Amino acid sequence: MLNRSKQKTKLTERSPEDRRKDFLEVNDGYTFTEAVSEADRCLQCRNAPCIQGCPVAIDIPGFIKAIQEKDLERSWEILYTTNQLPAICGRVCPQEKQCEERCTVGKIKDSEPVAIGRLERFTADWKRKAGFTPVTIEVTKPEKIAVVGSGPAGLTVASELAKNGYAVDLFEALHAPGGVLTYGIPEFRLPKEIVRAEIEGIRQLGVSLRTDLIVGKTIYFDEIRQKYRAVFLGIGAGAPKFMGVSGTNLNGIFSASEFLTRVNLMKAFRFPYADTPITIGKHVIVVGGGNVAMDAARSAMRLGAQTVTIVYRRTETELPARWEEYHHAIEEGIRFMWLSNPIAYLPGPDFRVTGARIQKMGLGDPDASGRRKPVPLPGVEETLDCDCVIEAIGQSAHRILSEGFKEVRLNRYGYIEVDPETLMTSVPGVFAGGDIVTGAATVIEAMGAGKTAAKGIMRYLTAIA
Amino acid sequence: MTPAIEPTQESVFTIREIAPKIFDMTIVSSTEEGSAALISKHAKAGQFVMIRGGEEAERIPLTIAQTEPEKRAVRLIFQVAGTSTHKLSLLKPGDPVLNLAGPLGKPSEIVEGKKVLVIGGGVGIAAILPIARELYHAGNEVTVVLGARTTALLILKDEFAQISHHLTLCTDDGSEGHKGFVTDAIKDLVAYRGVYDVGWAVGPTIMMKMCSEIAKQLDFPLWTSLNPIMVDGTGMCGGCRVLVGDEVFFACVDGPEFDGRLVDWDNLMLRQKQFKNEEADSYHHCRLEDQLNSR
Ligand SMILES: Cc1cc2nc3c(=O)[nH]c(=O)nc-3n(C[C@H](O)[C@H](O)[C@H](O)COP(=O)(O)OP(=O)(O)OC[C@H]3O[C@@H](n4cnc5c(N)ncnc54)[C@H](O)[C@@H]3O)c2cc1C
Ligand SMILES: Cc1cc2nc3c(=O)[nH]c(=O)nc-3n(C[C@H](O)[C@H](O)[C@H](O)COP(=O)(O)OP(=O)(O)OC[C@H]3O[C@@H](n4cnc5c(N)ncnc54)[C@H](O)[C@@H]3O)c2cc1C
Ligand code: SF4
Ligand code: SF4
Ligand code: FES
Numbered sequence: 001m002l003n004r005s006k007q008k009t010k011l012t013e014r015s016p017e018d019r020r021k022d023f024l025e026v027n028d029g030y031t032f033t034e035a036v037s038e039a040d041r042c043l044q045c046r047n048a049p050c051i052q053g054c055p056v057a058i059d060i061p062g063f064i065k066a067i068q069e070k071d072l073e074r075s076w077e078i079l080y081t082t083n084q085l086p087a088i089c090g091r092v093c094p095q096e097k098q099c100e101e102r103c104t105v106g107k108i109k110d111s112e113p114v115a116i117g118r119l120e121r122f123t124a125d126w127k128r129k130a131g132f133t134p135v136t137i138e139v140t141k142p143e144k145i146a147v148v149g150s151g152p153a154g155l156t157v158a159s160e161l162a163k164n165g166y167a168v169d170l171f172e173a174l175h176a177p178g179g180v181l182t183y184g185i186p187e188f189r190l191p192k193e194i195v196r197a198e199i200e201g202i203r204q205l206g207v208s209l210r211t212d213l214i215v216g217k218t219i220y221f222d223e224i225r226q227k228y229r230a231v232f233l234g235i236g237a238g239a240p241k242f243m244g245v246s247g248t249n250l251n252g253i254f255s256a257s258e259f260l261t262r263v264n265l266m267k268a269f270r271f272p273y274a275d276t277p278i279t280i281g282k283h284v285i286v287v288g289g290g291n292v293a294m295d296a297a298r299s300a301m302r303l304g305a306q307t308v309t310i311v312y313r314r315t316e317t318e319l320p321a322r323w324e325e326y327h328h329a330i331e332e333g334i335r336f337m338w339l340s341n342p343i344a345y346l347p348g349p350d351f352r353v354t355g356a357r358i359q360k361m362g363l364g365d366p367d368a369s370g371r372r373k374p375v376p377l378p379g380v381e382e383t384l385d386c387d388c389v390i391e392a393i394g395q396s397a398h399r400i401l402s403e404g405f406k407e408v409r410l411n412r413y414g415y416i417e418v419d420p421e422t423l424m425t426s427v428p429g430v431f432a433g434g435d436i437v438t439g440a441a442t443v444i445e446a447m448g449a450g451k452t453a454a455k456g457i458m459r460y461l462t463a464i465a
Numbered sequence: 466m467t468p469a470i471e472p473t474q475e476s477v478f479t480i481r482e483i484a485p486k487i488f489d490m491t492i493v494s495s496t497e498e499g500s501a502a503l504i505s506k507h508a509k510a511g512q513f514v515m516i517r518g519g520e521e522a523e524r525i526p527l528t529i530a531q532t533e534p535e536k537r538a539v540r541l542i543f544q545v546a547g548t549s550t551h552k553l554s555l556l557k558p559g560d561p562v563l564n565l566a567g568p569l570g571k572p573s574e575i576v577e578g579k580k581v582l583v584i585g586g587g588v589g590i591a592a593i594l595p596i597a598r599e600l601y602h603a604g605n606e607v608t609v610v611l612g613a614r615t616t617a618l619l620i621l622k623d624e625f626a627q628i629s630h631h632l633t634l635c636t637d638d639g640s641e642g643h644k645g646f647v648t649d650a651i652k653d654l655v656a657y658r659g660v661y662d663v664g665w666a667v668g669p670t671i672m673m674k675m676c677s678e679i680a681k682q683l684d685f686p687l688w689t690s691l692n693p694i695m696v697d698g699t700g701m702c703g704g705c706r707v708l709v710g711d712e713v714f715f716a717c718v719d720g721p722e723f724d725g726r727l728v729d730w731d732n733l734m735l736r737q738k739q740f741k742n743e744e745a746d747s748y749h750h751c752r753l754e755d756q757l758n759s760r
Binding site: 175217218240242244255257261266351398400 | 504524563568697700702703708715719735
């Protein structure tokens with residue numbers, strides 16, 4: 001029965017006071033009744049514009065219809081044929097800019113789109129709890145393929161190829177697979193148990209996963225190329241950038257990557273039960289305005305900071321972070337300092353940071369991205385006291401790349417150049433996708449690239465066979 | 466069939482306390498594809514591994530002291546400094562090693578036919594062993610200076626005797642060799658034999674700093690192996706950043722060796738103390754657990 005409500009079915013969230021004390025999820029997702037009621041808002045449009053907004057083209061009306069009919073098993077089957085990481089995407093996709101942006105219901109005056117992401121999460125969570133039966137796929141093809149990097153791009157290439165009967169070896173430099181899903185996005189947005197479960201599903205397709213193996217170091221790129229008929233590089237853009245202002249090397253100043261890695265991958269939030277420490281100050285400054293800045297700020301709050309202030313060069317209007325994350329941050333007591341940019345960090349007697357000199361900014365003409373450019377207001381400065389600074393101003397290409405894969409042509413930003421259709425690099429048989437091609441993007445775009453690359457690889461292998 | 470996440474293929478082959486709190490450990494792989502096997506095939510002098518003894522353990526960097534590809538073996542020599550090294554020291558032959566990744570960092574730039582100086586201090590003596598070995602086999606004239614607090618801590622003397630042309634030993638307390646610091650010995654050597662073409666120094670940060678000052682005065686390049694705190698060891702976190710010639714580098718991918726004459730040593734020493742309080746807590750916590758477990 002069609003649900004004509006203009007608003008998405010409400011999701012009960014934990015109170016900000018509670019959740020800022022722990023790393024549990026903000027909400028538990030839809031209940032069965034809520035999910036069916038939300039599914040009933042979907043009009044089952046014949047042209048399904050929502051599908052065009054999804055980088056992996058999930059049959060969105062299909063999996064939602066199955067929820068309407070209370071056939072969750074079928075809903076899962078539809079989802080899982082195109083998306084191997086649905087519980088992850090349902091949580092972290094910027095749906096408002098993707099599938100949900102195109103949704104017909106959202107085009108109606110004053111109406112919110114169907115909560116596609118939440119429904120995707122619902123079906124995936126149901127299946128994980130109901131028990132996932134592994135699909136066994138025989139290796140039918142003679143060629144072996146190497147996938148380097150186990151982030152969303154690498155995981156997708158590996159599962160697509162395995163489903164098509166190829167033997168795949170997946171290599172990961174760190175001791176745990178998942179890339180940013182594991183070391184970047186915090187537990188309270190994406191529980192690691194879910195990441196592990198979805199990766200386990202991919203391994204069960206027959207993908208062999210090897211951690212602690214740094215391609216270019218533990219095995220040279222040449223050796224990989226000799227041993228495998230095709231190689232996919234999904235190594236991400238993991239190198240942190242620093243603004244480079246004076247005082248950057250003071251103690252108490254971290255890149256968001258280091259801070260989040262210590263907290264997520266090395267579980268510093270359980271210190272001293274886990275051995276890796278993190279010093280979290282009383283007054284924390286986070287520099288930047290993207291999702292990474294929100295994640296760092298909200299993690300710092302959960303680790304016991306008294307105040308957390310996000311310092312951003314532009315204003316709320318230009319904030320690149322997801323609206324939902326921004327609101328969660330505000331609810332949890334994160335402060336925002338707009339039109340502000342640190343120009344120096346101030347040392348204390350013990351070489352710890354004690355404050356930041358902040359340059360106030362104004363907004364000038366729009367830049368290439370269409371956003372108004374921040375310009376310094378001469379002489380307008382202030383000092384903000386702090387004992388910890390986390391810089392979240394972006395990442396660049398992984399450094400081991402330039403040493404280990406010299407043959408692969410890079411563009412002027414240090415990212416890998418590929419043929420947009422096949423994702424093949426300048427080296428025949430070597431493909432690349434995800435953040436290492438596009439620069440920092442999204443999980444689902446990396447997965448979309450993985451699908452395209454898998455097709456490119458299969459076409460290449462058939463052509464040379 | 467589902468291939469398992471390759472089960473632990475790395476295990477301790479031998480472990481021996483060669484001096485008070487200094488352990489000499491060999492890790493082997495059960496297969497050709499294991500980490501120790503692959504590392505032993507690819508490692509060059511000056512490189513290190515990241516090792517994690519168990520679940521919840523920190524990843525810590527240790528220099529590769531020796532490799533034996535035929536035996537799929539990697540030799541590490543470490544000093545107990547806190548929780549992680551303490552936990553490693555408790556491993557017994559046959560125990561699995563959870564994670565071993567490498568070889569990381571840039572290899573040393575091994576020269577040929579030169580007059581070179583190799584300085585090792587404390588547990589840094591172990592780290593400099595492969596460099597001295599390579600330099601010796603590359604046909605250099607190798608002078609080695611080793612220093613430690615006292616004779617019991619002066620490790621690997623016999624191994625160095627075989628790969629050096631001149632070997633000078635020093636102890637702070639005079640219990641063996643010259644009484645005094647390695648820096649005094651270097652000044653004497655240079656006065657007697659003339660300046661070196663290039664040198665390497667690995668040891669406590671303060672020793673590397675003092676040696677670099679001498680290298681600056683005498684005007685010869687001195688490679689030092691920087692030991693900032695590391696997390697991933699693959700260039701992904703920036704925690705290991707060091708100031709060299711006023712530029713910021715990541716020691717794990719751009720180093721760990723840098724010309725000591727250009728290094729901002731004070732900055733490095735202050736950054737090494739970043740987690741001093743937490744490390745003390747963790748070590749305390751870990752000793753408590755040990756006591757509980759031993760009851
Ligand atoms: C804090 C944070 C929050 C984010 N939040 C969101 C969000 O909410 N929604 C969203 O859609 N996107 C988000 N993103 C972006 C998203 O996570 C990335 O776009 C995506 O993970 C890119 O996937 P990838 O597969 O290209 O690379 P990565 O996820 O970076 O994975 C690359 C993997 O390759 C490994 N590797 C690198 N070099 C080698 C080598 N030589 N040998 C072996 N392995 C190697 C790395 O260790 C890593 O595990 C966030 C990013 C961060 C940092
Ligand atoms: C490239 C490199 C090679 C090294 N090789 C050797 C070696 O061959 N043998 C050896 O005995 N030691 C070596 N070290 C030092 C060794 O990594 C530290 O002693 C060890 O990490 C201490 O850990 P802990 O938990 O036992 O002590 P903690 O109590 O945690 O710390 C003691 C001191 O060790 C340093 N330290 C702590 N954590 C780290 C970390 N994650 N990374 C680096 N330093 C840290 C700090 O200065 C700290 O004050 C090397 C360090 C680097 C960077
Ligand atoms: S994967 Fe992401 S974009 Fe695609 S339908 Fe799901 S939430 Fe939308
Ligand atoms: S556009 Fe919206 S209403 Fe139409 S099928 Fe897709 S989700 Fe349903
Ligand atoms: S240890 Fe993380 S960048 Fe060097």
